[in-house]
Amino acid sequence: MMIRGYYLRAVMLSAAATAIVGGRAAAQVAVVGKTVHTMAGPAIENGVVVVRDGKIAAVGREGAVQVPAGFRTIRAEVVTPGLFDAHSTVGFSGIFNHPHDQDQLERSAPLQPELRAIDAYNAQEKLVEWVRNFGVTTMHTGHAPGELISGQTTVVKTWGKTIEDAVLVETATVAATLSPLAQKTDKGKSPGTRGKMMAMLRGELVKAQDYLRKLETAEADKKPDRNLSLETLGRVLKREIPLMVTANRAQDIASALRLAREFDLRLILDSAAESYLLLDDLKAANVPVIVHATMVRAFGEMENMSFETASKLKGAGIPVALQSGYESYVPKTRVVLFEAAWAAANGLTFDQALATITIEPARIFGLDKRVGSLEVGKDADLALFDGDPFEYTTHCTGVIINGEVVSEKPQ
Amino acid sequence: MRSVCFFVCLWLSSSVLAQDRPIAFLGARIIPIDGAPIENGAMVVQNGTIAAVGAAAAVTVPANAQRIDATGKVIMPGLVDTHNHIGGIGGADSSAPIQPDIRIYDSLNVRDSGYKRALAGGLTTLNIMPGSGHLLSGQTVYIKLRKADTVEDMFIRDAAGTPMGGMKMANGTNSMSEKPFPETRAKSASLVREQYVKAREYKDKIARAAGDVTKLPARDLSMEGLVECLEGKRIVHHHTHRHDDIITVLRLSDEFGFRVVLHHVSEGWKVAEEIAKAKAPCSVIVVDSPGGKLEASELSFETGAVLEKAGVEVAFHTDDWITDCRVFFRSAALAVRAGMSREGALNALTLAGAKMLDLADRTGSLTVGKDADFIILSGDPLSVYTQVLETWVEGQKRFDRADPADRLYAVGGYGAGNEQTPYLCCYDRQEAQ
Numbered sequence: 020m021m022i023r024g025y026y027l028r029a030v031m032l033s034a035a036a037t038a039i040v041g042g043r044a045a046a047q048v049a050v051v052g053k054t055v056h057t058m059a060g061p062a063i064e065n066g067v068v069v070v071r072d073g074k075i076a077a078v079g080r081e082g083a084v085q086v087p088a089g090f091r092t093i094r095a096e097v098v099t100p101g102l103f104d105a106h107s108t109v110g111f112s113g114i115f116n117h118p119h120d121q122d123q124l125e126r127s128a129p130l131q132p133e134l135r136a137i138d139a140y141n142a143q144e145k146l147v148e149w150v151r152n153f154g155v156t157t158m159h160t161g162h163a164p165g166e167l168i169s170g171q172t173t174v175v176k177t178w179g180k181t182i183e184d185a186v187l188v189e190t191a192t193v194a195a196t197l198s199p200l201a202q203k204t205d206k207g208k209s210p211g212t213r214g215k216m217m218a219m220l221r222g223e224l225v226k227a228q229d230y231l232r233k234l235e236t237a238e239a240d241k242k243p244d245r246n247l248s249l250e251t252l253g254r255v256l257k258r259e260i261p262l263m264v265t266a267n268r269a270q271d272i273a274s275a276l277r278l279a280r281e282f283d284l285r286l287i288l289d290s291a292a293e294s295y296l297l298l299d300d301l302k303a304a305n306v307p308v309i310v311h312a313t314m315v316r317a318f319g320e321m322e323n324m325s326f327e328t329a330s331k332l333k334g335a336g337i338p339v340a341l342q343s344g345y346e347s348y349v350p351k352t353r354v355v356l357f358e359a360a361w362a363a364a365n366g367l368t369f370d371q372a373l374a375t376i377t378i379e380p381a382r383i384f385g386l387d388k389r390v391g392s393l394e395v396g397k398d399a400d401l402a403l404f405d406g407d408p409f410e411y412t413t414h415c416t417g418v419i420i421n422g423e424v425v426s427e428k429p430q
Numbered sequence: 431m432r433s434v435c436f437f438v439c440l441w442l443s444s445s446v447l448a449q450d451r452p453i454a455f456l457g458a459r460i461i462p463i464d465g466a467p468i469e470n471g472a473m474v475v476q477n478g479t480i481a482a483v484g485a486a487a488a489v490t491v492p493a494n495a496q497r498i499d500a501t502g503k504v505i506m507p508g509l510v511d512t513h514n515h516i517g518g519i520g521g522a523d524s525s526a527p528i529q530p531d532i533r534i535y536d537s538l539n540v541r542d543s544g545y546k547r548a549l550a551g552g553l554t555t556l557n558i559m560p561g562s563g564h565l566l567s568g569q570t571v572y573i574k575l576r577k578a579d580t581v582e583d584m585f586i587r588d589a590a591g592t593p594m595g596g597m598k599m600a601n602g603t604n605s606m607s608e609k610p611f612p613e614t615r616a617k618s619a620s621l622v623r624e625q626y627v628k629a630r631e632y633k634d635k636i637a638r639a640a641g642d643v644t645k646l647p648a649r650d651l652s653m654e655g656l657v658e659c660l661e662g663k664r665i666v667h668h669h670t671h672r673h674d675d676i677i678t679v680l681r682l683s684d685e686f687g688f689r690v691v692l693h694h695v696s697e698g699w700k701v702a703e704e705i706a707k708a709k710a711p712c713s714v715i716v717v718d719s720p721g722g723k724l725e726a727s728e729l730s731f732e733t734g735a736v737l738e739k740a741g742v743e744v745a746f747h748t749d750d751w752i753t754d755c756r757v758f759f760r761s762a763a764l765a766v767r768a769g770m771s772r773e774g775a776l777n778a779l780t781l782a783g784a785k786m787l788d789l790a791d792r793t794g795s796l797t798v799g800k801d802a803d804f805i806i807l808s809g810d811p812l813s814v815y816t817q818v819l820e821t822w823v824e825g826q827k828r829f830d831r832a833d834p835a836d837r838l839y840a841v842g843g844y845g846a847g848n849e850q851t852p853y854l855c856c857y858d859r860q861e862a863q
Contacts, residue, residue, distance in 0.1 A: 113721075114719075114720060114721030114722075114727055115723075115724055115727055116721060116722050117724065145720075145721070146719060293844075296844070314757055316754065316851075317754070317847030317848065318847060318848050318851045319848075319849065319851055321847065322848055323843060323844045323845065323846065325842035325843040325846070326756075326842050327842070327843070346722065348722045348723070349717055349721075349722035349752060350720075351719055351722035352721075354718050354719065357718060357760075361757070363814070363815070364815050364817075365841055409814055409815075410814055411759075411764055411766070411767060411812060411814050412766050412812055413767070414767065
């Protein structure tokens, strides 16, 4: 009651009208942009987005859209939906890179699908603020590539003090890695080879099938004990949760497709450096691809990466989103805006590149009714720029999440 | 003397043979760096050097020149990268924290695809450095990206025919680890001072011997390397991030008189006045976010702008593989985003870097008489959409985006990368896991 009283007073005292959304003050604002990229139709010149109570109340041309009295007006050269980073570890992999802020990878066992992302996300991590200041309002983040099944991932807004404030999808995927990253070099440790990685994954999924069958068919007093790991994989088998497989070499990508066929999984392919070699297979499998950071380093299993991969996938009609990825060292994170910019300079059109960090990831994660475009009724998540968002020298001049202006310092 | 003539004459003759017919580039916007940009410019290249540059109306194009229409394009100097690790570097190993006898050029593979990617990024001159983790990890080498069968073909030689290079040093947490490496900052400085004191004595002994072989000290390759630093023949390229570590470098440079370029300088923005006062040039790294290690947690896009305003000479570097040579322009452009001048940022990719390698007399600007190291761009150097179309080194076209074999290295694809990551020895490799 105290808190509500405080906010009510704040509303009454404020010159501009405000409303309470999720316990926070959402401004009532009209964002006026010389160019508004709604991602739900052609860009609007001299457009207005009216934000009321945390949601988008109206979108259209200036003059054609009524801006209610008392609403604060914010102007920008270019307005886009808040950016959606399709795969990150921000909030798990902290800025200092010391054990106390590194929660992205549990190395104690190769198969731990039960590790929930919501139990480790740090909403107040400095890197969350860093990427938010460049317009990132939604992130798919969580356990990093590096173990055969490293855990779960989640989708959050870069907003709020706790995971409860931030979360959009509690368990977005179960994250698997088909890469030398997940292989052990110590004698006697598994998996040590590609063949063993697949054997272990198949073995675990078969166990989960068995667990599900017993749950369904056994007499009440003979049900198996609850097993959090198999329970999670059971949800994957029931297609409630996609399996996200990080794979870069063509043979590893092919293995991921094979696994998805055998167990009828909802597959999301992650990183996928050599995916341009398998366009027909990916198209036939109808698998969305979250391509590695466009500027990822061309070393190791990424040696054959191409700046044009997103463009080639898009050209083949495969759903593509872009990511900032995971960085183990300097820089501690990338900014997905910059990665999309480099893709726009390497084959994608402006609209295609912007889609890879807005509406495309929203679709992949089933969130396109809430975020990813500027449409009436959707969350009021906006990014404002003083020029072409992809140009190096343009600044992000404002960020709005759930109707709240969270950043106005040009970055 | 004979060896001097051998190298210099060989170098001259190969250049002359390579190109005696002049080439004129006409109609481009020319950014010479040492002067204002020239709209509708002309540049004439002959015998590996720049023969003329200026407004098209003011430049006399030799009658026999090959004329190339560069209308709508931008020509500027080839980029100079003051800090780079490509070519399969293998410098100092984990046996000791100070190894001045290491020469990085003994490890380089000139066929490494990294050099092709560097050309695709518009780089023509590189300072190849040993990796991280040591107080002193060895001698660096300055190279031009000429066509090369062996590393010798890439060397930049001084008047005496000696390959030019600097000395790589580091402080802060980078060079601290278990024995025999130091565990603290004071111990780090102490170990460095000890070696420079020794080198000073070694130098004095040689001077006192006055050519008498019976009085000369036993030849010591490590001491020789350090003496070259003391004499200013070899510039110290010093990795340093935190503000107090930067000041420590300046203190040691002052004590021993070695010439220094400060590298990375993530917290340089905190001590810009002190750096300016010491007249220490800075080679700045720009990465996408702060962090990844404690000493880079306060890294800022504004470092270039703050140092520029304080009057410090600023260059950028790729630190490839930390950032990719093909996006080197981005470092300068992000600095402009954070307040640096456009002129300063372009200078920082070219002439400033050349100065930091003692190469400003031959590269880094489009100046008559300098080496014809230049790039042809599709547009504004600071735009993300601009492509490097061609890269020329000493009058030879070394990269052409229109050639599919070259284009592979510009955009990546099968065979364009490296199977192995660079050898980082002692510190970064652990953190990078």
